[in-house]
Amino acid sequence: MIKQSISFLAAVIIATVLLITQTTVTNIVWLFSMDMPVDAPVVISMIVGDLIGMNVNGAFPVGGLVLVGMLIAFIVTRIVLIWVNIDKRYLYALAGGMAIFAIVGLMPLAFYNLELIAGARTFGGKGYLIFTGMIAGYYFGTRQTENSTDESR
Numbered sequence: 001m002i003k004q005s006i007s008f009l010a011a012v013i014i015a016t017v018l019l020i021t022q023t024t025v026t027n028i029v030w031l032f033s034m035d036m037p038v039d040a041p042v043v044i045s046m047i048v049g050d051l052i053g054m055n056v057n058g059a060f061p062v063g064g065l066v067l068v069g070m071l072i073a074f075i076v077t078r079i080v081l082i083w084v085n086i087d088k089r090y091l092y093a094l095a096g097g098m099a100i101f102a103i104v105g106l107m108p109l110a111f112y113n114l115e116l117i118a119g120a121r122t123f124g125g126k127g128y129l130i131f132t133g134m135i136a137g138y139y140f141g142t143r144q145t146e147n148s149t150d151e152s153r
Contacts, residue, residue, distance in 0.1 A: 007143035012070055015100065015136035016063045017051065019129055023119030024050045060116060065107075069099035070133075074140065089141035096137020097130045104129050 024047050032038045055063040073095035081091060104120035119125045 004144070007140050008070070008074065010143075011096065011136040011140040012063065012067045014139055015070065015096065015133050016055065016066045018132035018135065019066065019100070019117070019119065020050050020054050020062060021047055022125070022128055022132065023054075023117060026119050026125065062117070065103050066099070066133075069103050070096060070136070070140075073099035073102075073137075087141075088144050089138055092141030092144065093134045093138035096140065097134035099137075100130050100133030101126075 028038055028043055028046060055061050074092065077091050077095040081088060084091075104115075104117055104126050107117075108115055115121045117129070120129055
């Protein structure tokens, strides 16, 4: 149980870090396109600042949103795995992608079409963020495969 909890928290951290850095980098690219001076120290300080700020400050901490979304998705996946014989890695990857999709696709519906995550403003941004959720889910599924036998599937 502790190994599963650690694997789950690691998956949440992976998804959160990738989500926040994508949002920060897209903002930096936009600043650069507006001929703003952007150098390495600025990039590093913005990424570190956003990793802290988007998880601590603000109305909706990104890490909390990802944690709740992935918790629901992974619990549903665990229940599905009782009846369906599919490789855990792929099903958890799908669950991770669906969790992030729920965050970036459904949250604007609750907030009058306002994108709370800047990196999700475009279709490509949403696609990338969903892919990061799939990476985190795949990691979690891989850890579940290592920690269990076929009979617990």
